[in-house]
Amino acid sequence: MSNYPLSYKLSWLPRFLKPSLGGDGNGFAPMAGTLMEPPPRKTVRLAFIGDISAVANRSAPDCDPVIKELLGAADLVIGNCESPVVDGPSAVLGTKLGTHHAMSERFLAEALAAVGLARERLVLSLANNHALDQGVTGFDETVAALKRLGIRTIGLAADGPVQPVKVGPLDVGLAAFTLWRNADEDLFAGRVSMASDAERWPRGLDLLCAVPHWDWEFRHFPRAGTRALARRLAGQGVGLIAGHHSHVVQPMERIGETVVAYGLGDFLGTALARQPWPGRIGGIFVVDVSTDAGTRGVVASYRLYPFVRLRDRDHERLVPVAGLERAIRGKVEGRLSAIFP
Incomplete structure (x- = not known):
């Protein structure tokens, strides 16, 4: 059984059809x-992207060169693998209906190549509600497939709550966890991290980043409980938080020196192929982190780069807002101005 409140379940379709402000x-x-003013002499660049899935795609996306260049300039890219990576779905009916996610290893490899993501500079979280959509076998297949592709993973319970990653001279800790699950608790236990208590996370790292799967879907503003958890994580030493699960872009918040991006939307469509336009807005969260002595591991600057996933027959086109046609661009800019001060 999933752990969603009834009110959440009842609101899913209305909010999908009309994402809430x-x-x-x-x-x-x-x-x-x-x-940081003046800026540090040297930095490393982290880029966080949203959920990745093949639900709304039958083939790899087309990607604007501006987005490719942005991702290519990052020292490390972190995203969420929203769909199990399997040869074939075991939950056949649910997969056809879109309630259960799945994507092939070939699709993922082609999609990453299409958007210019180098696998050696990519980390994907498996801490999400869809991790067991294709059962335990599908979960194990996913872990094996990402390993074959040379993609590092976070959010696996067996690896502990924090995965240390070397980014240039910095030791960065990535802590991925999900508050939501689509399957029984005993299936998630021991497989997917659901630990959100940073007090128990290891110290001694230059920067600790949380990658939570939290909040409610299709709502542009996070709930009070989500913001309270962000404050708690910041108070426990987390310097950077990049969230998933909302499937729409959500605002930024600064809590002391901690920067929070509550929701980055989808990087590749994870809901249904025919999705209302507000759910097609995604964001790439780019963060420059100081490597200077004295400010090592401190966030120097950040920026969210919004883009839109345009439907193009059996796949999507990823286009920066500046590259959109006038009509859709005006609507997107209006929605962004309502979310970001």
């Missing part, structure tokens, strides 16, 4: 910010 919009930060 309701909720508390106070206290958030702009899409871009500078935390």
